[in-house]
Amino acid sequence: MARIKLNISNYGKCLCPVCPVQLKSPCIAAKNENWREQRKAIGEILKEYPDHPEAYQMDMEELEKSGVGIRHHFSQPRPDEMQELYCSEAVGKSNCDDLDEEKMCQCQDCAVWQQNRLGRTYFCLSGSA
Numbered sequence: 001m002a003r004i005k006l007n008i009s010n011y012g013k014c015l016c017p018v019c020p021v022q023l024k025s026p027c028i029a030a031k032n033e034n035w036r037e038q039r040k041a042i043g044e045i046l047k048e049y050p051d052h053p054e055a056y057q058m059d060m061e062e063l064e065k066s067g068v069g070i071r072h073h074f075s076q077p078r079p080d081e082m083q084e085l086y087c088s089e090a091v092g093k094s095n096c097d098d099l100d101e102e103k104m105c106q107c108q109d110c111a112v113w114q115q116n117r118l119g120r121t122y123f124c125l126s127g128s129a
């Protein structure tokens with residue numbers, strides 16, 4: 001099974017933030033403040049994409065130490081604060097226990113899932129790919 005990198009390229013493709021399985025979870029909502037800050041910083045980094053395309057593929061740990069990351073005060077999100085990329089080993093299963101497993105997982109429509117032929121779904125409930 002493919003190892004899914006924790007980078008901006010995959011982060012931007014992940015459909016978890018709009019997935020109904022976690023959309024109404026109070027536990028997820030409680031993490032929103034830091035999460036929004038992280039997404040804002042990533043949005044700013046993406047504006048520099050034409051000049052720094054390499055930042056798009058860098059592992060987030062590496063990005064944090066890079067010139068682009070430092071300039072945008074980017075700090076790698078803590079795995080337990082993330083609301084996406086549950087298929088990545090670095091994130092894995094959500095620590096929220098109020099996710100709605102009756103709702104439909106969006107992974108099969110996600111480019112990361114398709115490109116890496118992940119096969120399984122509901123990584124937030126069952127752990128990384």
Ligand code: SF4
Pocket residue numbers: 015016017019020021022086087104105106107121122123124125
């Ligand atoms: S892993 Fe699947 S079920 Fe879980 S939040 Fe992401 S898209 Fe939804």
Ligand code: SF4
Pocket residue numbers: 010013014015016084085086087088106107110111112113118123
């Ligand atoms: S396969 Fe699922 S968990 Fe992984 S990036 Fe796509 S939507 Fe997110």
